[in-house]
Amino acid sequence: xxxxxxxxxxxxxxxxxxxxxxxxxxxxxxxxxxxxxxxxxxxxxxxxxxxxxxxxxxxxxxxxxxxxxxxxxxxxxxxxxxxxxxxxxxxxxxxxxxxxxxxxxxxxxxxxxxxxxxxxxxxxxxxxxxxxxxxxxxxxxxxxxxxxxxxxxxxxxxxxxxxxxxxxxxxxxxxxxxxxxxxxxxxxxxxxxxxxxxxxxxxxxxxxxxxxxxxxxxxxxxxxxxxxxxxxxxxxxxxxxxxxxxxxxxxxxxxxxxxxxxxxxxxxxxxxxxxxxxxxxxxxxxxxxxxxxxxxxxxxxxxxxxxxxxxxxxxxxxxxxxxxxxxxxxxxxxxxxxxxxxxxxxxxxxxxxxxxxxxxxxxxxxxxxxxxxxxxxxxxxxxxxxxxxxxxxxxxxxxxxxxxxx
Amino acid sequence: xxxxxxxxxxxxxxxxxxxxxxxxxxxxxxxxxxxxxxxxxxxxxxxxxxxxxxxxxxxxxxxxxxxxxxxxxxxxxxxxxxxxxxxxxxxxxxxxxxxxxxxxxxxxxxxxxxxxxxxxxxxxxxxxxxxxxxxxxxxxxxxxxxxxxxxxxxxxxxxxxxxxxxxxxxxxxxxxxxxxxxxxxxxxxxxxxxxxxxxxxxxxxxxxxxxxxxxxxxxxxxxxxxxxxxxxxxxxxxxxxxxxxxxxxxxxxxxxxxxxxxxxxxxxxxxxxxxxxxxxxxxxxxxxxxxxxxxxxxxxxxxxxxxxxxxxxxxxxxxxxxxxxxxxxxxxxxxxxxxxxxxxxxxxxxxxxxxxxxxxxxxxxxxxxxxxxxxxxxxxxxxxxxxxxxxxxxxxxxxxxxxxxx
Numbered sequence: 001x002x003x004x005x006x007x008x009x010x011x012x013x014x015x016x017x018x019x020x021x022x023x024x025x026x027x028x029x030x031x032x033x034x035x036x037x038x039x040x041x042x043x044x045x046x047x048x049x050x051x052x053x054x055x056x057x058x059x060x061x062x063x064x065x066x067x068x069x070x071x072x073x074x075x076x077x078x079x080x081x082x083x084x085x086x087x088x089x090x091x092x093x094x095x096x097x098x099x100x101x102x103x104x105x106x107x108x109x110x111x112x113x114x115x116x117x118x119x120x121x122x123x124x125x126x127x128x129x130x131x132x133x134x135x136x137x138x139x140x141x142x143x144x145x146x147x148x149x150x151x152x153x154x155x156x157x158x159x160x161x162x163x164x165x166x167x168x169x170x171x172x173x174x175x176x177x178x179x180x181x182x183x184x185x186x187x188x189x190x191x192x193x194x195x196x197x198x199x200x201x202x203x204x205x206x207x208x209x210x211x212x213x214x215x216x217x218x219x220x221x222x223x224x225x226x227x228x229x230x231x232x233x234x235x236x237x238x239x240x241x242x243x244x245x246x247x248x249x250x251x252x253x254x255x256x257x258x259x260x261x262x263x264x265x266x267x268x269x270x271x272x273x274x275x276x277x278x279x280x281x282x283x284x285x286x287x288x289x290x291x292x293x294x295x296x297x298x299x300x301x302x303x304x305x306x307x308x309x310x311x312x313x314x315x316x317x318x319x320x321x322x323x324x325x326x327x328x329x330x331x332x333x334x335x336x337x338x339x340x341x342x343x344x345x346x347x348x349x350x351x352x353x354x355x356x357x358x359x360x361x362x363x364x365x366x367x368x369x370x371x372x373x374x375x376x377x378x379x380x381x382x383x384x385x386x387x388x389x390x391x392x393x394x395x396x397x398x399x400x401x402x403x404x405x406x
Numbered sequence: 407x408x409x410x411x412x413x414x415x416x417x418x419x420x421x422x423x424x425x426x427x428x429x430x431x432x433x434x435x436x437x438x439x440x441x442x443x444x445x446x447x448x449x450x451x452x453x454x455x456x457x458x459x460x461x462x463x464x465x466x467x468x469x470x471x472x473x474x475x476x477x478x479x480x481x482x483x484x485x486x487x488x489x490x491x492x493x494x495x496x497x498x499x500x501x502x503x504x505x506x507x508x509x510x511x512x513x514x515x516x517x518x519x520x521x522x523x524x525x526x527x528x529x530x531x532x533x534x535x536x537x538x539x540x541x542x543x544x545x546x547x548x549x550x551x552x553x554x555x556x557x558x559x560x561x562x563x564x565x566x567x568x569x570x571x572x573x574x575x576x577x578x579x580x581x582x583x584x585x586x587x588x589x590x591x592x593x594x595x596x597x598x599x600x601x602x603x604x605x606x607x608x609x610x611x612x613x614x615x616x617x618x619x620x621x622x623x624x625x626x627x628x629x630x631x632x633x634x635x636x637x638x639x640x641x642x643x644x645x646x647x648x649x650x651x652x653x654x655x656x657x658x659x660x661x662x663x664x665x666x667x668x669x670x671x672x673x674x675x676x677x678x679x680x681x682x683x684x685x686x687x688x689x690x691x692x693x694x695x696x697x698x699x700x701x702x703x704x705x706x707x708x709x710x711x712x713x714x715x716x717x718x719x720x721x722x723x724x725x726x727x728x729x730x731x732x733x734x735x736x737x738x739x740x741x742x743x744x745x746x747x748x749x750x751x752x753x754x755x756x757x758x759x760x761x762x763x764x765x766x767x768x769x770x771x772x773x774x775x776x777x778x779x780x781x782x783x784x785x786x787x788x789x790x791x792x793x794x795x796x797x798x799x800x801x802x803x804x805x806x807x808x809x810x811x812x
Contacts, residue, residue: 003636008517008576019498020473035462060438098674099675101673245466266507267505
């Protein structure tokens with residue numbers, strides 16, 4: 001007889017996790033990276049140097065550098081953010097987190113109560129939408145066009161919220177390689193967003209974890225770099241650029257805010273080996289590494305786009321991303337991507353249904369997010385072919401497959 | 407002008423963190439380990455092998471082994487727990503956590519609501535007491551003697567709770583090298599605790615993170631090993647045995663419970679490098695490593711005990727610990743260790759005041775926890791000497807110092 005824990009568990013817990021059954025044969029979900037691009041041996045070589053020099057720090061919580069995390073890594077991040085985004089950053093205002101996800105959880109936990117409102121891009125990271133729902137927070141989507149969140153739409157939403165007597169807790173934005181639209185917000189809109197946040201007196205939470213994965217050119221200045229009043233909380237990550245398995249991200253905020261978030265981080269610090277390895281690896285290698293990774297990802301994006309065109313034809317509408325790891329696809333109105341996700345999953349193809357990636361689930365119903373960073377090119381082609389077969393079987397579209405009229 | 411975040415932060419947040427100012431000259435707090443015992447180079451050498459073989463897994467969240475964590479590490483933990491504690495464990499019922507602290511947070515979050523009650527040893531880990539207070543949970547202390555939690559006292563507490571109509575959410579226990587009493591609960595009491603938990607239908611949360619640090623003999627069977635009904639949730643850690651900086655712990659529970667805890671772990675997994683390094687290092691090296699570490703810690707404990715005797719004489723009462731990293735000291739009734747902690751801190755000596763380490767703060771008022779794992783032996787002697795000076799200056803005791811009558 002098993003002890004029944006049910007009466008002891010909180011009644012409002014999420015549903016139980018399922019057993020992990022391995023990844024789908026064609027894995028087009030999640031933030032997985034290109035396996036061949038992970039600089040594993042170089043990270044270990046860097047780590048060996050640090051540990052040989054500084055290994056005794058492992059005997060201390062926080063590596064003797066306090067709760068913010070390993071100081072040399074924070075110093076590198078500060079330099080990198082200034083060089084790449086024009087954002088002067090004090091290493092004392094950087095908190096190392098377990099991926100940017102922990103940063104997101106800390107910000108949400110510190111600011112949000114049930115019934116609160118958050119403003120965000122109307123298509124959005126499913127993990128943030130589900131977090132906000134779990135917290136009982138209302139989110140209001142703002143239309144995204146090819147240039148990211150529309151500032152006229154943001155102004156309308158803010159005015160409407162104010163008219164309704166609501167002060168949103170923050171504007172959550174992914175300005176560079178927005179998830180899932182892959183759009184990039186230009187500098188004028190960034191300035192406009194900050195101006196609107198000023199006008200309405202509302203913080204901005206800027207999530208920048210894809211920003212180093214633009215195919216070409218420099219990443220735009222961060223919104224936080226335009227702000228001299230500490231109104232923007234910023235998060236970034238090495239997950240998408242070096243390796244997701246490292247689980248190393250960071251929050252940047254003025255000390256007045258960061259010092260309030262820190263007591264919510266009760267895990268005794270993040271993994272030391274990742275912090276040490278990155279601190280030693282990045283100064284000499286990060287720039288060249290991300291330059292190479294961008295080209296690899298761009299080539300995979302082109303493979304994915306070509307496969308979508310080949311197997312879906314005009315049935316699949318999408319904008320070619322300027323960077324990142326995913327394409328946001330719109331299918332004809334008769335397609336329900338929740339149903340497609342189930343059927344495709346049964347056929348070994350994992351995709352993200354748009355309903356989970358949109359503030360208005362019904363808007364996402366005919367849309368899907370498809371990630372291309374992890375599968376090899378042949379897998380991308382084969383997987384999209386199979387997805388098209390499944391879609392045709394379920395919904396009658398695409399009409400043709402593999403350039404052959406059905 | 408700075409943006410004022412105050413109206414946007416939850417009103418019930420903990421106080422702001424302070425800036426880290428470095429450790430005290432004599433650091434007798436925290437779970438820091440012996441720096442010379444950290445097997446840094448060996449961990450890196452192990453990691454190099456795994457990454458060379460399996461480095462591509464870093465491209466995946468969860469290293470392709472799902473949310474429970476890196477499978478080879480879970481397999482090692484399962485083997486180790488069976489060998490060392492007689493606890494057959496399924497690697498599918500082990501969740502890798504960021505230290506045992508994250509495991510504790512997951513259990514607390516899943517089971518506890520404000521107003522709930524937890525039963526625990528009456529002197530206890532300050533971090534768990536502060537977590538429970540933050541959650542608005544009542545805790546009821548059960549007397550600890552030289553053999554750990556007294557089972558007659560536990561029976562009385564459980565009966566009294568039942569009479570009051572209260573069903574405690576769980577019994578939290580650190581049965582082996584209890585924090586801070588350093589006591590070890592023998593097998594008969596473990597069986598009695600399980601029997602009482604059965605009788606009252608209450609779960610047990612067994613925290614075993616010091617269990618491999620007994621100076622001599624085998625660690626006792628875990629309470630969970632006596633339980634065939636899944637009533638015990640168990641946590642362990644490599645922090646105290648390999649290195650705190652690694653932040654690698656684990657939860658063990660039947661799937662019915664573990665699957666409810668897992669969705670609360672929203673960080674996308676724990677650091678991969680630590681998991682890989684430990685999985686490769688431990689099978690060949692863990693046993694010899696902890697055997698050596700135990701002797702090192704025992705020698706430091708003896709140094710600490712000798713220093714306490716030398717500088718405090720009969721003023722300091724304590725039991726010599728059978729393992730672990732701390733000694734629980736009782737001072738005369740006129741001493742207030744909150745005040746002593748402040749004065750000692752100003753003099754460069756960090757200690758844990760007993761009020762933070764006792765369910766009844768007033769019981770802890772004349773007591774303190776003093777950790778000996780991190781400082782070198784001369785630092786232990788010098789730090790205790792300075793502590794005795796401060797104590798004498800503040801409270802007039804000890805009367806003699808350095809064997810010289812004042």
